[in-house]
Amino acid sequence: MANDYDIDATELLETYDFLMKYIIIGEAGTGKSCLLHQFTHNSFKEHSQHTIGVEFSSRTVKLGEKRIKLQLWDTAGQERFRSVTRSYYRGAAGAILVYDITNRASFLNLSRWLADARALGSPQLVTVLVGNKADREEDREVEWAEASRWAAENDIHFLEASSLTGDNVEAPFLLCARSILLAIESGALDPEKAGSGVSYGDRALRRVNSSSRLSFGSLSGGRRKGGVKIRLPGGSKCC
Template structure:
């Protein structure tokens, strides 16, 4: 191997990023949380997936504009017997991916409990994205998109549907959540240096902070609602994607 090639590999190992964000993936057992996360991190469907026991951890670094964000992803078990264990991992989370199965009304009916726990234990600025998984099974649907959209609006969370089998929209919830958090940082509503924010600066961001009193996210800025929350269009996250099913 040439010396230059070795240096390039070494540089890749010393990964740098602007922000580190903690996410939790929550919802009833059997909704496809682990499969959704696996497709996001490995770009493939997870065959023969078993129920998560307790909590499993993974990570991925994504890029939004000029910002590199490392996501800490905590996949939690959906069974009631693990609830006391998994809830301890909610603390200080900056983002929550709340998953239900569009073919299971029971998984949708319990969303309020999951959301209440996440908001009670997560960051005060917790960003929540509601995800209706298994959109590839339209003929078995028990929860209509319009109903879930209304629930999301009533509870002030983002919403979209995905398929962890086909990969349709699997990246969108994670990017939507990250972008909302970045906007909160830019507006001053969230301070990454504050304990319990679920966000911390990476080496790249710290270097910029030393030379600038304000981080600029450029094209990340969008209109804000009067209540201070942000509604983002999916087409702004993934070029060529319609936002007709995202709110």
């Protein structure tokens, strides 16, 4: 069924201001592929199998006046693929770090995943921690407050989402992109520098002589009503 975000059909026609590389990482069984499928196809992925190695997809989003194309690398969580998947971490601008709120072991292993991402990704890597399967509150093994503290201690963003219902699924991808755009505007990140995980798109290059500053506006995914609710480290909310 066609939808407004049929990326495959429009990829050759669309223009964008920035291209950003993301990695989706975390233990096997946390729902990484389902989370990504919900974000790119606006539907739940039934009968999802464990990812073998790495799978690629993309989606173009809009933040204020900027169009950003996201390169999304979904990595396998199984240990036997670790040597393969880690090679895809290199030069990543953003990391979506996923755990399962109903599986405490997936939360306890987060430090290893974060350390690998920071060692191999862009020096300015932006990481968003996602507690997936928020629809299964009755089976919860990791409290929101505990995960929020861990995220704050490690200086990363945090929220919970449900790949089944679609609740808050767009938020981590958009929050990550917005943080990267702000780093570009502040001068902390240079898209022309090798290994930054970001490059200019055709739209930006056409305006290279423009003196206008980046304009972000509000986070905008365009598909779901009610806006995006985001919990930041420390319990505060934005959007």
